[in-house]
Amino acid sequence: MDNEIRDLTAxxxxxxxxxxxxxxxxxxxxxxxxxxxxxxxxxAYGMPVRFTHWSFGKAFYRMKTQxxxxxxxxxxxxxxxxxxxxxxxxxxxxxxxxxxxxHVYAHVDFFxxxxxxxxxxxxxxxxxxxxxxxxxxxxxxxxxxxxxxxLDAVLAIQEHVDFRSHIGPDYKIDNHAKGNSQNKQPLKxxxxxxxxxxxxxxxxxTCGTCQQTTSMINEPKVTIRKKRTSQPYEDxxxxxxxxxxxFETQQEYEDLLYYLIEFSPGLEEWQKDIVSIVREESLYFxxxxxxxxxxxxxxxxxHAKIMRELDLSESESLEFSxxxxxxxxxxxxxxxxxxxxxxxWENIAEKRSPEELFELRETENDLSFIRNHLTKDLVEELxxxxxxxxGAHWQVTENxxxxxxxxxxxxxxxxxxxxxxxxxxxxxxxxxxxxxxxxEGADLDVVYLEKTLSxxxxxxxxxxALETVIDGKKIIYEASDGLVSRRQLGKAE
Numbered sequence: 001m002d003n004e005i006r007d008l009t010a011x012x013x014x015x016x017x018x019x020x021x022x023x024x025x026x027x028x029x030x031x032x033x034x035x036x037x038x039x040x041x042x043x044a045y046g047m048p049v050r051f052t053h054w055s056f057g058k059a060f061y062r063m064k065t066q067x068x069x070x071x072x073x074x075x076x077x078x079x080x081x082x083x084x085x086x087x088x089x090x091x092x093x094x095x096x097x098x099x100x101x102x103h104v105y106a107h108v109d110f111f112x113x114x115x116x117x118x119x120x121x122x123x124x125x126x127x128x129x130x131x132x133x134x135x136x137x138x139x140x141x142x143x144x145x146x147x148x149x150x151l152d153a154v155l156a157i158q159e160h161v162d163f164r165s166h167i168g169p170d171y172k173i174d175n176h177a178k179g180n181s182q183n184k185q186p187l188k189x190x191x192x193x194x195x196x197x198x199x200x201x202x203x204x205x206t207c208g209t210c211q212q213t214t215s216m217i218n219e220p221k222v223t224i225r226k227k228r229t230s231q232p233y234e235d236x237x238x239x240x241x242x243x244x245x246x247f248e249t250q251q252e253y254e255d256l257l258y259y260l261i262e263f264s265p266g267l268e269e270w271q272k273d274i275v276s277i278v279r280e281e282s283l284y285f286x287x288x289x290x291x292x293x294x295x296x297x298x299x300x301x302x303h304a305k306i307m308r309e310l311d312l313s314e315s316e317s318l319e320f321s322x323x324x325x326x327x328x329x330x331x332x333x334x335x336x337x338x339x340x341x342x343x344x345w346e347n348i349a350e351k352r353s354p355e356e357l358f359e360l361r362e363t364e365n366d367l368s369f370i371r372n373h374l375t376k377d378l379v380e381e382l383x384x385x386x387x388x389x390x391g392a393h394w395q396v397t398e399n400x401x402x403x404x405x406x407x408x409x410x411x412x413x414x415x416x417x418x419x420x421x422x423x424x425x426x427x428x429x430x431x432x433x434x435x436x437x438x439x440e441g442a443d444l445d446v447v448y449l450e451k452t453l454s455x456x457x458x459x460x461x462x463x464x465a466l467e468t469v470i471d472g473k474k475i476i477y478e479a480s481d482g483l484v485s486r487r488q489l490g491k492a493e
Contacts, residue, residue, distance in 0.1 A: 007094065008033070012101050018309050019105045023354055024302065026108035027122075028083040031101070035090045040064045042077050042087060046285065049125060051132040051277070053151055076100045080111040080288070082122035095319040098310065099303050106302035110295050113362050116287040124284050131277045138270050150271050153455035154257070154278045159417040161279055162255035163286040252421040256435070256456075257282070259422050265431060266461015275459070287365075289415040294369040297341015298361060300327060301349070304342075330382070335408075343382060344373050366412050374408070376401040384408075410441065418444060420466070433460045437468035444468055453479040 012031055019026070034042075042048050044060035066072040075092060079085040086104040088097055111117050121127060139147045253259050257279040261272050288295070307320050328339045349357060364372070379401035386398035386407050398404065413419075424434035433456065437444060449466065457464035457479035465478045467489075474489040 005033070008088075008097060008101075011094075011098055015098065015101045015306060015310070016105060018306050019102065019109075019302070022302070022305065022309075023358060024105055024109040025113060026084070026105050027081075027112055029078075029086050029104060029108055030083055031086050031088060031104075033090050033092075034087045036067055037064065039074055039077060039087055039089050040067060043074055046281075047079065047125060047128050048085070048087075049129040049132060050281075051128075051135040051151075053148070053155065055155060076104060078104050078107045079125065080108075080117065080120065080122075081125055082112075084108045084111070085125070093319070095312070095316045096323060098316075099307055099320055099323055102303035102306035103299045105306075106299040107295065109302075110291070110298050110361060113358075114287075114291060114295075114365075115363055116290055116365050120284055120287060128281065131281070134277065135274065138274065142270065147274070150274050150459075151278070153459050154275050156452050156455045157256055157420075158278050158282045159415065160254075160256040160420050161282045161286065162258065163283070163290065163415060252423060252436075254419070254421050255279075256420060256422060259425075260459055263425055264460050267459060271459075286415065290365045290367070293337040293341045293366045293412075294344075294361075294364055295341070296337045297343075297345045300324075300338050300342040301345040340382070341369075343378060344369065347375065347378055348373055367409055370405065370412070371409050374405045379404050413440065418442070423467075427463065427465055430463065432463035432465060433457075435464070435466045437466060439469040443470050446470065449477060450479075450484040453477055454482060454484055 008031060012029075016029075040063045041060055043063055045056045050056070063072070063074070067074070073089075075089050075096060077087045084104075086101075086108075088100060092100065135147060135151075257275055260267065261275050261279070264272070267275070304324055307324075312320060328336070328342055330336055330339050345357070348360065352360075360369075384401075384404050385396050386404055387394055387396050389395075398407070419438040419440065421436050421438060422433070423436050424432075426432070427434040435456070449468070453464055453466050463478060463480040465476055467474065467476050469475070473491060475486055476489060477484055477486045
């Protein structure tokens with residue numbers, strides 16, 4: 001084992017030298033070799049240390065069973081911190097670990113330089129350890145059942161955060177949306193320090209890094225007049241301009257978890273802290289969800305280039321080629337992000353300089369990457385098409401390259417999750433929470449909708465309603481006292 005660690009250390013240093021010579025720029029990486037059970041535990045929890053929940057155990061057994069049946073295999077897990085941590089699967093052959101190490105360095109280069117990761121905290125392992133300790137403390141104070149019930153409800157909606165929070169938006173909540181929390185003031189972020197990396201800068205209170213504070217500002221609902229672009233002979237249009245209607249903006253609030261923290265009348269302070277913990281961890285994982293294809297493609301593209309620069313024996317070259325082909329093999333069950341990502345990067349590399357590749361790596365996420373660089377030739381080469389289930393059979397519905405590309409982009413919007421916004425915190429004048437599903441072509445799963453809405457209602461403490469579209473009809477689902485009802489509003493516009 002000691003000899004294996006020494007060999008890995010030497011090879012890691014050699015590969016790091018090659019990678020940096022190619023232009024990759026990454027944090028220091030600490031490599032550890034761990035058994036399969038530990039690696040799949042980290043994979044299920046998302047981190048080496050995190051609070052416990054039954055859903056993580058469920059994910060672990062699913063992943064471990066697939067490994068035991070040789071249906072899937074995780075060769076490594078890399079953590080976006082500074083320094084970064086990479087866990088290698090015990091039993092990997094030396095050539096496999098060489099490839100994996102090159103793959104890891106490219107991932108860490110992406111984490112360090114991509115804009116969507118620029119505001120994520122780099123000490124998240126320590127933060128999650130503190131979160132786990134805090135939840136254990138709450139279990140001892142309030143009982144495991146109460147803590148688990150709160151976690152069940154919050155984790156059911158953990159995706160509904162403002163996934164742009166990690167790049168520092170303003171948080172604004174109009175008074176009309178606050179429900180029974182009229183004493184609270186809306187928070188507006190006022191940190192203008194461009195190099196601030198503190199998570200506090202995307203939340204509330206004082207930013208300990210840049211010493212800027214968030215200002216507490218009343219923002220009443222405003223009326224905005226429609227304006228035309230100034231044109232020559234403007235006076236000829238005055239009469240028409242006077243007839244233009246005025247309208248009021250309807251405020252929406254995308255960060256459901258943050259809204260619950262600030263305004264829920266049914267949550268105790270310790271429960272709000274649990275919501276805050278889940279929200280912080282969800283925001284940490286959000287950039288990884290947004291960049292799955294481009295990130296895996298980037299790492300695969302560079303591990304192949306790095307391996308070709310190493311002095312491999314004939315048998316090692318054959319083993320590398322076999323493993324690489326398995327990584328980029330098209331999937332018959334779904335979209336392989338490694339395959340699609342690396343094919344797009346290879347296509348870009350044929351036309352652009354290395355400097356331009358690094359510029360794209362800094363600014364793109366999956367949406368822009370596919371929208372801008374998935375070309376007609378690539379769609380035809382990769383044999384991509386749209387399909388859906390008709391009766392008991394799957395049928396191809398479209399193979400026009402633009403429609404295929406646009407359909408793929410649509411599936412990636414908002415991380416693939418439905419967009420749910422808060423419209424009102426005083427529904428029907430009774431303090432209820434009113435949510436709206438911004439329908440974008442796909443209906444919600446009704447069974448999941450009803451169960452989740454009941455959980456949201458338990459977090460809010462009063463009635464909760466959700467407006468959506470089902471089969472072309474506008475429907476409102478209402479949850480109160482554990483029961484969910486529905487009523488139709490009419491045909492969707």
